[in-house]
Amino acid sequence: MLHFPSANSAAHRPSDRDVAILGGLLGDDVWAFSNCRVDAPGKPVAEIDWLFYNVRHGTLMVSEWKGFPQRVVSATDTGEPWRLDGGMAVPNPIEQVSRQLDAVRSVLRAEILPQHFPAFDPQQLLLMQSVYSPQVDGGTAIERIRWGKVYGSLPALAAVISNSTSRSPLVMSEEGARLRVATAxxxxxxxxxxxxxxxKLRGPLAGGDTDFVQRISAIHRQIAALHVELADLTLIARVSVTVQPRPAATRTAPAPVSPTLTEHQRMNAHLAQSFQGVNGNSDAAAKALAKAWKLVLADPLLHGETGISISLFGSVGTPLVKRHHGSLPKVLGMPLRKWCVLQARAAGMKPLDVPGKPSNIRVR
Structure with a gap:
């Protein structure tokens, strides 16, 4: 897979792990443009998670990636919301990706076809659409979708990208056109x-080194994914290690040693890490909050005598979303405490109320 990431340094980025997985599943005939910004005349600016172009088959796909706090129970066609475990209704991503596809098709017809595919009839341009969510599984009831597909695994999505054909393929007439089209x-x-x-787009290297270059590129992607995973584990380990008390000289229980980081610093570290690279996209902000809350749930030093402080999580997280979205409940679609409880349950935990501390919960 040839990956073209966003040129905006503040834009949301796909995880290195997902990019590495796609890179291992897709060949270099698939071009993948991530976190695209599309300005189509007469249409709202569209933020596209992924645009895939299989240059060998001449097929294109617009793909919306969604992360939900619970598994998806039912995925319906347009006109109805999706339902999650617990009965929560969420906006239908099929409708969102349909609007994005219209914007992509419009700009391709106006900006790319006349110059780089002059013999191609713009009215024959066909694009596929899809929604990928890891919360979709074998138990999800997927309604018959008129336009597009819903996927719960990257191998299933990659198989369609690799193998689908089109009755009106957008194929370049010459190998030398690839770099010009990619640049445009x-x-x-x-x-x-x-x-x-x-x-790679300039053509094969002398001496038959093409496979060698591809392998080096794949190794770099895998190393990047491992570095991200190690960074996450390092932070969790750093804030999770409890300091052992010194041996007591008497039978009296020793005074506990103060942890290196304060509760506020620990909470801030989890949120700051999760919001790296997140911009004004509300879906990205919601995903970052979910990631941060999972880190908090995994940090035993934030599980004090009175449980986990949801109010502290909210006070630290609010400045990260207030500028673009106003409030945490607006981003999450519900009160913060309710969302935190649902997230904990989705992680397999049993959240409990703390008497006298309505903004705190205990989990077990």
Whole structure:
């Protein structure tokens, strides 16, 4: 897979792990543009999670990626919300990706086809659409979707991207056109053209080194994914290690040693890490909050005598979303405490009320 990430340094980024998985599943005939910004005349600015272009088959797909606090119970076609475990209704992502597809199709017809595919009839341009959510599983009731598909696993999504064909394929007439088309698409969708990708688009290296270069690129992606995972584990380990008390000289219980970080600092560390690279996209902010709350739930030093402080989580998290979205309940679609309880249950925990502390919960 040739990956063209967003040129906006403040834009949300896909996880390195997901990029590495896709890179292992998709060949270099698949171009993947992530976190694109599309300005189509007469339409609202569209933020696209992924645009896939299989240049060998001439197929294109707009894909919306969604993370939900609980598993998806039912995924319906347009006109109805999706339902999660516990009965929560969420906006239908099929409707969202349909609007995005309209914007992508409009700009391709106006900006790309006339210059790079002059013989192609713009009215014949076909794009697939999909929604990927890891909370979709074998038990999800997926209604017959008229336009597009819903996927719960990356291998299933990648298989469609790799193998689908079109009755009106958008295929380049010559190999040399690939770099020109890729450059134009990057400019249109505000993504970057990495140096190693540009080298591949220029053609095979002398001496038959193409496979060697591809393998080095794959290794770099895998190393990047491992570094992200190690960073997460390091932070959790750093804030989770309890300091052992010194041996007592008497039978009297020793006074506990103060932890290195305060409760506020620990909470702030989890939220700051989770919001790295998140911009004004409300879905990205909600995902970052979910990631931070999972880190809090996994941090035993935030489980004090009075439980976990939801109010502290809210006070630290509010400045991260207030500028773009106003309040945490607005981003989450419900009161913060209710959302935290649902998240804990989704993680397999049993949240309990704390007498006299309505903003705190205990989990077990």
């Amino acid at each position: 698409l990057c400019a249109l969708f505000r993504t970057t053209l990495p140096t190693e990708v540009k080298a």
